[in-house]
Amino acid sequence: MSGSSPSGGGPAAVPAYSPAAASHAVGTPPADSSAAVSSVAPHSRALSSPVADTATGRVPDDLLTVTTRALETVFSGLRDLATAAAPLWSEEPPRVASLATLRPPIGQLLTECADLVIGAGVAVGSGRLLDQDRHLEWWWSRPGGTTESLRVNLDPTAPDVYDFVTEEWFAAATGSGLPFVAGPYVDYACTNDYALTLAHPVVHRGEVVAVAAADLPVRRLEAWTLPAVGAATLGRPQVLVNGSGRVVLSTDPALLPGGRADAGRLAGGRTVAGAPPVPQWWLVDLDLAGDSAGA
Numbered sequence: 001m002s003g004s005s006p007s008g009g010g011p012a013a014v015p016a017y018s019p020a021a022a023s024h025a026v027g028t029p030p031a032d033s034s035a036a037v038s039s040v041a042p043h044s045r046a047l048s049s050p051v052a053d054t055a056t057g058r059v060p061d062d063l064l065t066v067t068t069r070a071l072e073t074v075f076s077g078l079r080d081l082a083t084a085a086a087p088l089w090s091e092e093p094p095r096v097a098s099l100a101t102l103r104p105p106i107g108q109l110l111t112e113c114a115d116l117v118i119g120a121g122v123a124v125g126s127g128r129l130l131d132q133d134r135h136l137e138w139w140w141s142r143p144g145g146t147t148e149s150l151r152v153n154l155d156p157t158a159p160d161v162y163d164f165v166t167e168e169w170f171a172a173a174t175g176s177g178l179p180f181v182a183g184p185y186v187d188y189a190c191t192n193d194y195a196l197t198l199a200h201p202v203v204h205r206g207e208v209v210a211v212a213a214a215d216l217p218v219r220r221l222e223a224w225t226l227p228a229v230g231a232a233t234l235g236r237p238q239v240l241v242n243g244s245g246r247v248v249l250s251t252d253p254a255l256l257p258g259g260r261a262d263a264g265r266l267a268g269g270r271t272v273a274g275a276p277p278v279p280q281w282w283l284v285d286l287d288l289a290g291d292s293a294g295a
Helices: 063-089 096-112 168-176 218-229 290-294
Strands: 119-124 135-141 147-149 180-186 194-204 207-217 238-241 247-250 270-273 282-285
Touching: 063 096, 063 119, 063 194, 063 207, 063 218, 063 238, 063 247, 096 119, 096 135, 168 180, 168 194, 168 207, 180 247, 194 218, 207 218, 218 247
Parallel strands: none
Antiparallel strands: 119 135, 119 207, 135 147, 180 194, 194 207, 238 247, 238 282, 270 282
């Protein structure tokens, strides 16, 4: 959830094939913490690992296609959560207590996307609540299948404040009114591991009033996607690079998520631009990168 920069300093220079200004905005404008979030049995959105169909001999999809499919599944759940949240602003700004009604759809998202999502909820910024400046109705999955409310300090005057309104995922979704993918970054607020945050605006009467979001640890995304593309990439390793020039996923163990993509290593490789929900991600076939691959 925390948009802290990956280790290794500021943003890297974007490789030559990537746009200089990165933007992950996609799609069209969408239409008490001690209580446990209820779990809902999975239905059609439940994930199954996209393993190659050996019976039919179908060639597995590439890394970009498989990853995009996984993210679209999570965004489907976020759209449902945003739809459930929007009516809370029908007449006047809601009170914090009313956000507890969102715990069932949050629990449903955590259950249906358990292979990928570790935390999810709704973030409400300043001026959108009747009795509090801001609030995070956020829950995360613990080992064993239980859920727990995320406890962070939201007092803007406190030295340890978690100022989520300045995080990339929140600012981008509220500013553009469009879904957004942030990361990979080190999630210091929850997992202390590399993660992506998927954010979907909550829109009421044409105005963004909150953000529905979910955290995906990169290691979970790797576990779900890499086995599916392994057979297709034998001898031709692939890497996903985001618009800031950082590795998202890679079938080459020398290129780790969150690290800076070496433009020299990628030069000359076949590149494929991403599509929603990741239009500024790029897929690179490293085996076509020429003699500079070892640089």
